[in-house]
Amino acid sequence: xxxxxxxxxxxxxxxxxxxxxxxxxxxxxxxxxxxxxxxxxxxxxxxxxxxxxxxxxxxxxxxxxxxxxxxxxxxxxxxxxxxxxxxxxxxxxxxxxxxxxxxxxxxxxxxxxxxxxxxxxxxxxxxxxxxxxxxxxxxxxxxxxxxxxxxxxx
Amino acid sequence: xxxxxxxxxxxxxxxxxxxxxxxxxxxxxxxxxxxxxxxxxxxxxxxxxxxxxxxxxxxxxxxxxxxxxxxxxxxxxxxxxxxxxxxxxxxxxxxxxxxxxxxxxxxxxxxxxxxxxxxxxxxxxxxxxxxxxxxxxxxxxxxxxxxxxxxxxxxxxxxxxxxxxxxxxxxxxxxxxx
Numbered sequence: 458x459x460x461x462x463x464x465x466x467x468x469x470x471x472x473x474x475x476x477x478x479x480x481x482x483x484x485x486x487x488x489x490x491x492x493x494x495x496x497x498x499x500x501x502x503x504x505x506x507x508x509x510x511x512x513x514x515x516x517x518x519x520x521x522x523x524x525x526x527x528x529x530x531x532x533x534x535x536x537x538x539x540x541x542x543x544x545x546x547x548x549x550x551x552x553x554x555x556x557x558x559x560x561x562x563x564x565x566x567x568x569x570x571x572x573x574x575x576x577x578x579x580x581x582x583x584x585x586x587x588x589x590x591x592x593x594x595x596x597x598x599x600x601x602x603x604x605x606x607x608x609x610x611x
Numbered sequence: 612x613x614x615x616x617x618x619x620x621x622x623x624x625x626x627x628x629x630x631x632x633x634x635x636x637x638x639x640x641x642x643x644x645x646x647x648x649x650x651x652x653x654x655x656x657x658x659x660x661x662x663x664x665x666x667x668x669x670x671x672x673x674x675x676x677x678x679x680x681x682x683x684x685x686x687x688x689x690x691x692x693x694x695x696x697x698x699x700x701x702x703x704x705x706x707x708x709x710x711x712x713x714x715x716x717x718x719x720x721x722x723x724x725x726x727x728x729x730x731x732x733x734x735x736x737x738x739x740x741x742x743x744x745x746x747x748x749x750x751x752x753x754x755x756x757x758x759x760x761x762x763x764x765x766x767x768x769x770x771x772x773x774x775x776x777x778x779x780x781x782x783x784x785x786x787x788x789x
Binding site for chain 1: 644645646647715739740741743744745746747748749750
């Protein structure tokens with residue numbers, strides 16, 4: 458009986474230890490993933506380090522993990538890669554210098570488009586009320602002729 | 612009256628876009644300027660295929676050519692291997708150090724490569740990729756020219772030619788000042 462209880466206790470303890478062990482690195486894994494998604498895979502330039510199955514990306518993820526475990530902040534880890542590869546390594550273009558354009562131009566263009574659409578909308582909706590009644594383009598002589606032509610038809 | 616400028620503005624708005632595309636298509640996206648040129652070369656230590664230790668820090672005072680390669684890197688690494696060996700033989704008496712770092716490779720394949728080309732300068736594997744990331748390597752081959760003070764003075768991407776090797780090494784060997 459007591460042996461069985463001991464075994465049960467041990468099993469519970471092991472299960473608790475296993476879940477604790479499984480949970481602790483998962484939090485780290487999440488952080489590794491967050492950093493890795495910001496970095497461009499250097500051998501497959503359109504993928505992030507988090508998504509690439511390449512060996513190089515695997516090695517880069519290991520370096521990210523190791524640095525985070527050594528107590529570096531995610532920003533410090535990203536900076537480490539930027540120091541070596543330049544800003545090219547960042548998947549999102551940095552929000553300063555020339556690449557700021559990439560962030561600003563779409564917003565400006567959208568606003569300009571919206572303004573233009575608004576302007577045109579106002580113009581198009583105002584014209585009928587401001588314009589004279591329909592048929593203004595047809596002069597009196599022409600109107601008279603049309604009336605005669607219509608009346609002559611059987 | 613307001614129609615006139617609008618009619619001109621629309622086609623004109625394409626011009627900056629075309630200019631950007633013209634610029635973009637001329638730039639080689641595979642060529643990435645290294646921020647490391649002019650900076651101190653990151654230290655590293657590895658074991659050569661012969662089992663000897665190699666540490667960059669121990670080479671201070673010598674001009675070092677650091678070459679990253681892989682046995683699967685065809686044809687560039689195969690083109691430059693004879694160049695490296697030839698140039699190393701030419702400059703070794705003048706104190707030049709050439710070190711080959713094999714990255715993302717398998718041990719047997721790498722050893723075969725070294726044997727086939729009869730490379731006599733030290734070569735070793737960067738098994739965890741730490742050396743290559745420290746040097747911002749994004750493809751092989753890449754070659755770094757390090758001066759006597761341990762600073763990276765030039766980076767060559769792609770197969771190194773006799774001309775590129777000679778020019779860089781001569782300049783660094785001539786520079787004996789602080």
